[in-house]
Amino acid sequence: MNAPILSTTRRGMLALCVGAGTGLVLGFRVLEAAGKDAAPSAANAEFNPFVRIDGAGKVTVIVKHLDKGQGVATGLATLVAEELNARPDQIVVEFAPSDSRYKNLLFGMQGTGGSTSMANSFDQYREAGAAARQMLTEAAAAAWKVPAAEVKIEAGELRHASGKRAGLGEFAEAASKLPVPSTITLKKPEDWIYIGKSFPRVDVKTKSEGSVNLFAMDLHMDGMLVAVTARPPKWGATLRGFDAAAAKASPGVAGVIEIPQGVAVLAASTWQAIKGRELLKLDWDETGAETRSSDAMFAEYRALAEKPGISVRNTGNGAKGIEGAAKIVEATYEFPYLAHAPMEPINITILYDGASAQFWTGSQFQTVDHGVAAQALGLPPEKITIHTMWAGGSFGRRAIYDAHYFAEAAAIAKAWGKPQPIKLVYTREDDIKGGYYRPAFLHKARVGLDADGNILGWEHRIVGQSILKGTPFEAMAVKNGIDDTSVEGVSNMTYANAGMQVDLHTTDVKVPVLWWRSVGHTHTAYVMETMIDELAAAAGIDPVEYRLRLMKDDPRKVAVLKLAADKAGWSTPAPEGRFRGVALHHSFGSTVAEVAEVSVKDGKITVEKVVCAVDCGVAVNPDNIAAQMEGGIGYGLGAILHDAITLKDGAVEQANFDGYPSLRITGMPVIEVHVVPSTEKPSGVGEPGVPPIGPAVANAVFKATGKRVRDLPFTKHGLV
Amino acid sequence: MIELNINGTARGVDADPATPLLWALRDTLKMTGTKFGCGIAQCGACTVLVDGMAVRSCQQPIEGLVGSEITTIEGAKGPVAEALHAAWVEHQVPQCGYCQSGQLMSAVALLSDTPKPTDADIDAAMQGNICRCATYVRIRAAIHTAAGKLGAA
Ligand code: FES
Ligand code: FES
Numbered sequence: 001m002n003a004p005i006l007s008t009t010r011r012g013m014l015a016l017c018v019g020a021g022t023g024l025v026l027g028f029r030v031l032e033a034a035g036k037d038a039a040p041s042a043a044n045a046e047f048n049p050f051v052r053i054d055g056a057g058k059v060t061v062i063v064k065h066l067d068k069g070q071g072v073a074t075g076l077a078t079l080v081a082e083e084l085n086a087r088p089d090q091i092v093v094e095f096a097p098s099d100s101r102y103k104n105l106l107f108g109m110q111g112t113g114g115s116t117s118m119a120n121s122f123d124q125y126r127e128a129g130a131a132a133r134q135m136l137t138e139a140a141a142a143a144w145k146v147p148a149a150e151v152k153i154e155a156g157e158l159r160h161a162s163g164k165r166a167g168l169g170e171f172a173e174a175a176s177k178l179p180v181p182s183t184i185t186l187k188k189p190e191d192w193i194y195i196g197k198s199f200p201r202v203d204v205k206t207k208s209e210g211s212v213n214l215f216a217m218d219l220h221m222d223g224m225l226v227a228v229t230a231r232p233p234k235w236g237a238t239l240r241g242f243d244a245a246a247a248k249a250s251p252g253v254a255g256v257i258e259i260p261q262g263v264a265v266l267a268a269s270t271w272q273a274i275k276g277r278e279l280l281k282l283d284w285d286e287t288g289a290e291t292r293s294s295d296a297m298f299a300e301y302r303a304l305a306e307k308p309g310i311s312v313r314n315t316g317n318g319a320k321g322i323e324g325a326a327k328i329v330e331a332t333y334e335f336p337y338l339a340h341a342p343m344e345p346i347n348i349t350i351l352y353d354g355a356s357a358q359f360w361t362g363s364q365f366q367t368v369d370h371g372v373a374a375q376a377l378g379l380p381p382e383k384i385t386i387h388t389m390w391a392g393g394s395f396g397r398r399a400i401y402d403a404h405y406f407a408e409a410a411a412i413a414k415a416w417g418k419p420q421p422i423k424l425v426y427t428r429e430d431d432i433k434g435g436y437y438r439p440a441f442l443h444k445a446r447v448g449l450d451a452d453g454n455i456l457g458w459e460h461r462i463v464g465q466s467i468l469k470g471t472p473f474e475a476m477a478v479k480n481g482i483d484d485t486s487v488e489g490v491s492n493m494t495y496a497n498a499g500m501q502v503d504l505h506t507t508d509v510k511v512p513v514l515w516w517r518s519v520g521h522t523h524t525a526y527v528m529e530t531m532i533d534e535l536a537a538a539a540g541i542d543p544v545e546y547r548l549r550l551m552k553d554d555p556r557k558v559a560v561l562k563l564a565a566d567k568a569g570w571s572t573p574a575p576e577g578r579f580r581g582v583a584l585h586h587s588f589g590s591t592v593a594e595v596a597e598v599s600v601k602d603g604k605i606t607v608e609k610v611v612c613a614v615d616c617g618v619a620v621n622p623d624n625i626a627a628q629m630e631g632g633i634g635y636g637l638g639a640i641l642h643d644a645i646t647l648k649d650g651a652v653e654q655a656n657f658d659g660y661p662s663l664r665i666t667g668m669p670v671i672e673v674h675v676v677p678s679t680e681k682p683s684g685v686g687e688p689g690v691p692p693i694g695p696a697v698a699n700a701v702f703k704a705t706g707k708r709v710r711d712l713p714f715t716k717h718g719l720v
Numbered sequence: 721m722i723e724l725n726i727n728g729t730a731r732g733v734d735a736d737p738a739t740p741l742l743w744a745l746r747d748t749l750k751m752t753g754t755k756f757g758c759g760i761a762q763c764g765a766c767t768v769l770v771d772g773m774a775v776r777s778c779q780q781p782i783e784g785l786v787g788s789e790i791t792t793i794e795g796a797k798g799p800v801a802e803a804l805h806a807a808w809v810e811h812q813v814p815q816c817g818y819c820q821s822g823q824l825m826s827a828v829a830l831l832s833d834t835p836k837p838t839d840a841d842i843d844a845a846m847q848g849n850i851c852r853c854a855t856y857v858r859i860r861a862a863i864h865t866a867a868g869k870l871g872a873a
Pocket of ligand 2: 393815850853
């Protein structure tokens, strides 16, 4: 494992090196001259960038990731509480500022995504808690005049066998001034009291009582204005002119300003801003705009799929084996654009006084957001402050490589020119029509089998837009013209085969695209897992049996599939009127298998039940893992059944939840989640539940109806 | 100035009579427990009770609500609301939490009317409330738990 190196700007250099065994060597050098903060106070003694303890014994865990519902605040709090033996009621959380001390150790910048939060923080936050524990026991030992090794923290209290006891707060200040221990000892897994035991979520109580002041959308400040922006109706259109007279005369409207992103209406309240915007007369120049319709675009994609693209993988015999195959299975798949539609629409509040700026929002890529904000305002980075708020969902939408809404808020504040807080709000229509979609994709696959069902050759062509081309992440993530997010899940296919050839056409469309919960796996898993189902059918082999045979060298995957199949009763017939389908997919370090049970009535399908098994390494919080699987299944299911963003002459046809429906409670299956016990390092849970649900349902629908659904959503086929 | 009865208190609202209750609550009265999700009565994030009925406040101009009793999440008190809060915590229902005010208000209306709801009753009462985090399995379980506690009390 890589040694996590943390450079700190406020308190000097903190270098963590993983030593042998459970002991960790930690060197903490406070650079006196390096703009050190005020000394830790009794009020809230700072042990390290992640842990503060106040005089009353309240432990504040500083959370470096955005919590948008996935539970990372609870997860990181669990790690610190574990090492401190603190009680859940002693723990509070606070989001970290945007600061290099808080970078994601797997990204090299501060940001949340790719289901990496727990994976990159697992050692770091345990070490932070353990360091605080050791400093506290040392301080108590000095005061009690006993050996430090004899002082323990139990149930959130310092204790010694002599009967001496103290709250964590009593020695917090003294302890925080001690040198950071040079050797940090983590608890052994057999001594864990919280990890693996579903620590209660830190945010559930307030979220059950109205979430007052949690979300950026709910912020109010004195003198605040609300802004909504009229943006181009088609990508690439530009503003030729506008008439704001009626808008300006509308009640509550404070001003109308032109910005590079469009025309912003500022008003005293959200409703007045929305009403004012309706009165704008806008003249757009569509000369350079995207004007294709979805049908025309897919026709182009289909034509491209007839020609070879850039080679992504050519292993074994490539596609050669297909020619002599006993059976050939061939299929083309089409996937539409998808909007994320987080429940809290995008919004951001800015307070800019000409010399510095503060932002309040559910910031997900703080480093990018910070840089874009500084650039847009022409300010040095240290003049920018980002207050990360709890976010009402994201699903990828807030992890934004161009920080476009920071740039837009900055443009508005700069043009407005008065030091007034401004809340830029997206309406749901702005959100659904606003782009940054899961890209539309086309896959064409051709597979040859021998008489026993073995794969002799697999030819696979993928056509679609790159998420990262043209972004600051391009150099890092696009190699030889191949954006891995376009091909992940196909290029690393692990079912045994004698040859595989994969190639890619990256298309040029003006619609901005983005990662959407599980990124490339949203479409690649659908293709691979329905193809495997078709191959199993062609070979006349049970689909679970077939998969087990083709991945027998991968015991972790085998265990996941067997667990799901077993719990779903795969070896026994489905209940009367129900049909089962299975899928398995590996993404973000985790493997998930799902068995879907569907029924059909009057040609319409109902997904009745899903049995899910997951291997995500150490299960830090089993209940939260279950919640993420349930949520991932519901999120993916809604999309594959109902959702598509389509273009008509370049303009998006959907606007709100009427045209872009969400799964509702009526469509939610019964879900069972089973976690494979593991001692491996924790891996992702936010995304990996999504990829298998589409193919599992599609495979069940095939059993029920004999129909293979290869272009989404299912509504296109009258099945829902 | 329009006078509304909100959570048992008379509140003067200085806003255009056509303003939807949602925005009067959120922006004029700064009661932000009631959330904005769609603005077109599709998502239920803005659900409040008007004379005990669950309604979408984004579609209710304040001029039509004079004389009605309005209850928002901030004023959801009493045995039904408390049983639901407790069940929401017990089942760890919320993920992002943004939809949950609306979910709870719909659930309060349901249990006030139908103390022992079936799954079909729950579906009917809750289908106007979208949860993009798909916490529906737990919402259903929590409503049953709350109903059980209320029935036993
Ligand atoms: S905001 Fe009222 S129903 Fe969505
Ligand atoms: S909990 Fe996130 S939308 Fe319901």
